[in-house]
Amino acid sequence: MGTIGTHAINGHLYRKLAFDPLKSFEPVAFLADAESVLVVGPAAPVNSVGEFIKLAKAKPGSVTYASAGSGSTGHLAGELFEDRAGVFLVHIPYRGNAPALNDVMAGQVAASFATLQTALPFIQGGRLKAVAVLGQKRSALLPQVPTLAESGLKNFEVRNWTGLLAPAGTPAPVVNQLQADISRFMLQPETQARLAKQALTYLDMKPKEFAGFIQRESDKWGQVIRAVGVTAD
Template sequence: MTIRISSLPRRALLATAAFAAAACALPALAQSAAGFPNKPITIIVPFAAGGTTDILARLVGQYLGNELGQSVIVDNRVGAGGNIGGQLAARSPADGYTLFMGTVGTHAINQSLYKKMPFDPIKDFAPISRVANVPNLLVANPQQPFKNVQELIAYAKANPGKINFGSSGNGSSIHLSGELFKMMTKTDMIHVPYKGSAPAMNDLLGNQIAIMFDNMPSAIQHVRAGKLRPLAVTTAKRSPELPDVPTIAEAGVPGYEATSWFGLLAPAGTPADIVNKIDAALIKVYGNPELKKKIADQGAEPVVEKPAEFAAFIKAETAKWGKVVKESGATLD
């Protein structure tokens, strides 16, 4: 006897349809995770082309794409200190095909700096791995009377409010590296914000400001030319580019560390197996000395880690820089 579907009770019919749909979906989900990626991956970069964030995204993306067997496209979405790109990435499908090149600004500083954030750096992202650390370099005009960190601290304490330090703008890592130094040394120095690093560097070279905590790639050329005096690097370890220059911690400020870092993240909800697959591919390509050299040539330190390690690092950085932002009084609308 043939049973007509229409003769089944409505509740039974709906249950049968739901079961059939679920049964069909399960193999598809499993296949999509196992077969990832089967189309190009996009890395959203929240800053302009040609900058450090963009350069690192293109370098890492090229090698990552080769390892995963798909092309990686870089999409620059500029504005609001990285928040425009961050918002776009946070709202993208959580399928592993849209990634975000986050920075110390987008994922550790902006949350405290901006009165209103368009995304939550912790809740809206699944961390994958850091890709690089970039040290800041504490440099002084050679006409200044101090030749090392201890002399700088002594001079600042003897002359409160007389040392000016420049930065690329309020809330930048360059600015907050100086504020952290002030906090930890209990010195009174005056912050002078500029519209970008270049004009600040010009005034430092002209002795209009005394010191600057500038990014290594832009400062090192002037150090090598003898136009600036290097006092210390802001990272926990010395830079291979300037092995004779001590860290600020070594030079007399124990525990000081300020790093401009960069890392890959996915939208929150991205399946863990896809996140882990991308991370495993990163770990593999970072074994390539060619990629490491290209990153080092940018004045950066190559870094790769597990997603849980990166997540813990972001939380620690958020707490640290939140305290510095509050102490400095820096704020942006």
């Protein structure tokens, strides 16, 4: 199994890894994308991306966002947002998603770029406000919440993805058969319904398509990490 962290981010965060994220594996199949969302506390004077950007520009360096830790997807999503929106936010790293969202709900931190799986119960309970989803399409679980692209930020997408990879050198017929079997299962209506309830999305990619996707993700997040200068060593 591989994730955005193991195969698109960590290779740029750590100087030395026990494996090469791109060369040590044969990509087999994309499995799931955990939808992400920009959230703020219930008392925040923000109800749209435009208002959030306006607030950040009015108070540069004073608007904060929480993440599960330095180098996490939530952290890097915030850095990407800063670049695309032309604002300066202050990153507050936590040890995990729960304490990060707790402080957003309490008003100690302004916002967070969180997975919808984690944030949805608090959004539904009125303890968080969803400002925008970070994917290309609106979420079926939050159909009233626009995407960042709809809100004016083009070329912005965050995928918290998971995929299946085999050791490098695995014969192509084996890789292709595995992908075909996975595709058949994942495209079943029952499977799709279960994924949707968990704010997960499946993309039906052939192995070569998945390999290209991983390369693009690595290039994208590597650029963000180099621009920020963050490391985990």
